[in-house]
Amino acid sequence: MPRSILALIVAAVLSAVPLKGADLPDDAWPEAWFHPPRRASEVGLTHFTEAPMLATRVTAGVLPPLEQRLPDDPYIIVPTHEIGRHGGTLRCFNADGSVVRSLEPPLIMDPQVSGILPNLAESWRYSEGGKVLELQLRPGLKWSDGHPFTSAAFLFWFEHILSHDELTPAMNPRWIGAQVTAPAPETVRFDFAEPHPFFVNELAHHGNGFYAPGHFLKDFHPTFVDPEELDAESERKGFISWMAYFNAVRGNGMADPSGTPTMDAYYMVRKSPTMHVYERNPYYPKIDPAGNQLPYVDSIRVMQVTNAEVIAARTSTGQVHFSGNGIETQDIPLFKLGEKPNNYRTHIWNRLHGVDVVIQPNLTSADLELRAIFQDFRFRRALSLAINREEINTVVYFGRATPRQVHVIPSSIFYEKAYARAHTEYDPVTANRLLDDIGLIDSDSDGIREKPSGEPLSLTLEWVDIETPKGITMELVTEYWRAIGVQLSIKQVTASLQGTRARGNMMEMTLWHAARPSDILFPSEPFWFVPMHSGWEECHWVQWADWYLSEGARGEKPPPKIVQLIDWWVEMTTTLDIDRRLWLGKQILRSQAENLWAIGTLGLAPQPVVVHNTLRNVPERGYWGWDNRWSLPYHPETWYLNR
DSSP states (O other): OOHHHHHHHHHHHHTTSOOTTOOOOGGGSOGGGGSOOOBHHHHTOOOOBOOHHHHHHHHTTSSOOHHHHSOSSOEEOOOSSSOOOOOOEEEEEGGGHHHHTTOOOSEEEOTTSSOEEESSEEEEEEEGGGTEEEEEEOTTOBOTTSOBOOTHHHHHHIIIIITOTTTOSSOOGGGTTOEEEEEETTEEEEEOSSOOTTHHHHHHHHGGGGOOOHHHHGGGSTTTSOHHHHHHHHHHTTOSSHHHHHHHHHTTOSSSOOOOOOSSSEEEEEEOSSEEEEEEOTTOOEEOTTSBBSOOOSEEEEEOOOOHHHHHHHHHTTOOSEEOTTOOGGGHHHHHHHHHHHTEEEEEEEEOOSOSOEEEEOTTOSSHHHHHHHHOHHHHHHHHHTOOHHHHHHHHHTTOSEEOOSOOOTTSTTOOHHHHTTTOSOOHHHHHHHHHHHTOOOTTOSSOOBOTTSSBOEEEEEEOOOSSOHHHHHHHHHHHHHHTTOEEEEEEOOHHHHHHHHHTTOOSEEEEOOOOOSTTTTTTOOTTTSSOOOBTTBOTTHHHHHHHHTTTSSSOOOOHHHHHHHHHHHHHTTOOOHHHHHHHHHHHHHHHHHHOSSBOOEESOEEEEEEETTEEOOOSSOEESGGGTSSOTTOGGGOEEOO
8 A cells, every 4th residue: 555545544543533641531421321220110111112023022922021021120221322223133253242242240330441330230238347248139130031030140150160169170269268148039148258349340340250040050060960961961962071061051162052041132042163143132131211122233143253364354344343352553544444435434442451562571580590680670671761662652553552651541540640651761871771780781792782691681572462563562672672782582472372381480571461450450450560360461470479379389489579569459459448448559550660560562552443334322432451341331232233
């Protein structure tokens, strides 16, 4: 493509992109989305309307009437723009399947990804110093097969999934000593050994994982059926164990849809290696302000495509109604070029990552010489100062990202601008001086500094190509670091290999995107700030994380600064004192800013969200990221096809 044309495309894009680093205003979404949804009785709604495909089934005697399928007092979801119409089939890729299917947790977050709102549970209450949480479920809820949805669903999950040694061999420490009880059909009680004020955040983020359709799954569980018969049936179905069979049924992993009930807006009806098909849940409990049962769309066809280039190509040619996952900032010109001929529009949302590319020197590297170098703050600062973030911003993000360290998003109550911008200036002169001060000298004048052992200062960074522009960013970083005498080799690996090598403390350096920067997840899962997790996302302090996770049985005891981080976080997750919690969170963030445990590049970047012109009620602006991936607060159940 000629540069002149590309320039025009980029110019058109920039006019629609929010100012860099800007938070989205509350008026980007309906005011109703920031409050508990109103019930039909509150607005005098007494008559309800269902989709024609369901009315046909009622007439045929396959389904009971709508009034028998809805809750006692249905709750109202206000669409972004307008009342929609029933019908049609929405097409998307598998990466977006969970988004458009409207996964239903007990609680949900607000559009700003900052507050908690009712959903399947209409209220909640903490007691006993934060050790007890009670949920009050909405009355009259039903699974997609018509079975009542009650507190029994949570009890089954706790007793027969979480507490089952074979299904859950390694329980999250938070659940050790905990209990889940069902005092009444519409009441769920969680008792924890320690205060757990952020459990409501978990219920909003991935809360559909805390309940299960026990009335259906018990037929696949050895507590309820003869174990020998279950093993034999599992073998006949081609599974190596009853656990694999059970999990396949629970997660729709069967070759043919299992018919597993759901509370989501859609349930699976067919699947193949290339396509999963979902249909509307006839018992879905939500209505629009006119009394129409949601969702609007009849069915969803989820194409099983994972290759990012294929996703971008098919998106740009209008082959799907909605695309968000798997497309990146650098794809925006391609999408803008295809808008008119292929009848879609490109919304620019804010990517919900504190940083798109987090560079992680392994502070607990098995190579003791490298470990000493990485643990020297002067080295980490030198690497950060050598990065020309403004140039990356121009080349990769069209000037619309924000140079920053790993930090929370600006709308967070924990946000500090100085922490976000610490050591982000481009200063190769100071970077060179710091490396000289450490004693990393280029003694043979070949352009590469030497380690104390005399070996070249050559580092290997292993990375997975996913979600953010990691490859092109690191190509530029490689040049910047070479200019200060640090040789970097970047090696792309698979996610499974990275996970194995990261957890095995075998990597020198890696990178990921810094998700969890919102008030929903930062307090409970500060992956980048505290060594409380070990996984494929991070490797910068594996041995210290293992020490914490094993209560000292594995790994290595961290130095005092790191132990302090852990202590601050443990207190933050248990205290009910809001002011104390705020202070603790900011201490943790200050430590990252002052020490650069991991090195940030740019964040708050534009995220393309491509929407076919026939799909309505998709917000023009929103946040896109892990923090709201499983509970998108923009109500996909209200999106409709204007055919």
